[in-house]
Amino acid sequence: MKLEELLIQKKKVIADKWFDAVVDTYPAETCKFIKSQKNPFSNPVGNTTQKGLTVLMDELLGEMDPDTINSFLDPIIRIRAIQDFTPSKAVSFLFSLKEIIKDQLKDKDFDDNTLIELNQFNKKIDSLALIGFDIYMKCREKIYHIKANEEKNRTFRAFERAGLIKEIPDNNAESQLV
């Protein structure tokens, strides 16, 4: 059987284990909550992660459409980018999929072809990880951007409101040099 067919058969199991691996990066008490609370509004972390991983699994086994990957990977990483994770820890879950898949394959599943296919599949996971890294940086930059803007708005706007800033007028008449 071809590797992809095998993975399609086991898709649900793999996606579930992948979800568990992500959730296990949180402390035990939090894991319990994330896994058990099914209401998406009471548990945005769990819901976003589970929904996202299922779609990402489909993409890995399908088209690898960049837009779909971005729109489902972004919300997962957006959360992890502000939580108590180092950058490596925040995106590590993408690599953990390799182990999960390896564990799902039995000796009898392996032949020369499977190894080649597995290698190719792992390359897809690597691409996903690289996209993940881009998203992570984008989120961090956004946070710095928001912080910088807050500071700027507070100080500049305060000066502006106090009438301490004289902007160049719209018609620019004042600055016309004869």
Add this chain to the structure above:
Amino acid sequence: MSDLPKNSNELIEKIDYNPSKKGWMDVPVEIRKGMYCYASNPKSVEYIGLPNARPWNPLDDDWKLPVNWKEIVHNAFKERLDRFRSFKVFMDICVRCGACADKCHFFIGTGDPKNMPVLRAELLRSVYRNDFTTAGKIFGKVAGARELTMDVLKEWWYYFFQCTECRRCSVFCPYGIDTAEITIMAREIFNLLGLNIDWIATPTANCYRTGNHLGIQPHAFKEMIEFFVDDIEEKTGVVVEPSFNRKGADILFITPSGDVFADPGTYTAMGYLMLFHYLKEQGLNVTWSTYASEGGNFGFFTSHELMKRLNAKMYAEAKRLGVKWILGGECGHMWRVINQYMDTMNGPADFLEDPVSPITGTKFENAKSTKMVHISEFTADLIYHGKLKLDKSRNDNLKVTFHDSCNTSRGMGMFDEPRYIINNVCNHFYEMPKNTIREQTFCCGSGSGLNAGEDMELRMCGGLPRANAVKYVHEKFGVNMLACVCAIDRAALPPLMDYWVPGVGVTGITEMVANALIMPGEKERTVNLRDEPLPGMEE
């Protein structure tokens, strides 16, 4: 985000991504950048007469505490247990059923178990058991007790400034334990050691000195409102004429200073001005005050005494001006202070009259004791009696959802008035899911003095559940405007939307009212208060 590892070896050694399996008492606190606010400025601490004013840094080992700090904490704890019966009860009755555990926006957003309200309270309770209960004294850790150490104090400080006192958890507690009150007590104790954060200490000192959080002096406050007057004239052709500190006015209007100085609150402030002008002919006689120029009260996040001191100016100014009653603007914790504390702290305000709308004759029975009416109650009543001429279609560019502020919802029980107004001034209103609104509303994540710039990661984590619900209505119905009745919301929600749900703006309700309001003598309105073209007026 945590700090980067210092070298690659450290990275490899830490390759085990599984978190610690130790019990919570054995996991030491790690104060993380982005999750805490800067320490209080000593000048501000000194100005309001609080002890141990000195520069200090939460990241330093030495917090420069008085040598007898343990004694200070113990005595302060004891004093509060005696003084506040509720605090004593909350320390004793929790059975750790866990009903509150997953209700906190900070727990949901950070995933940190010490942000479960039960565990956050346990940080304090463990020391309570050790110091004040026999079982705790004898059995120690087995009875859930532990000694107060510097690490414990740091843990308290870190987590009690990761609570916005929003009280969502208390809605679900079968015993009605108010975790906010536990946080309030912890913060009072911090202030006795000089451990406030600057985002609270400086606004408090400013408010005490100049009357508002930003330290704006009376002339600047007046100039800013006059600037709005010009802006309103430009957009509507109507010249509104506000008055300041006017004796003989019937009503004193007080709003948070954020409405006067920070966008998008400024548009709400323009809305108040337009509404008051509109009603002038019908008999509204209202004045602003440059002395009581702040509705918010960061003293509430410091101590009961400071809250009382800052709140006192409302009644003092009402008395000085001789008004009949007070009308309050769109604010959050200002209303909590008014509804829960003002009457008993600084009342009875028997020199004021029971509030009656001069336009509709409605008697605001709910405000009988505080003598202070919320602008949304006032406006909803006007609309109900057909006193406002409104063109809803001017807000047709908006698909609106409403964020209940924690304080106006759980702190004063106002749910329907803002919704009634929204439905009367715009055509597209969509509710967020049930378990995220009304008494179950999720906090903006930046309340109780946490809306600083340096703790942005904390704010984004805390605001995740709220943003997640907004994202749902944004994707499902195309919602592009998040309405609210709180100045901190108006400051905190725009960056929250920017990070989680780009494309959703933030507005006060009165801004929407003013855009829809057909003013007598107005010119053809082509733009809204934000200078954006009205629907149908786009070029």
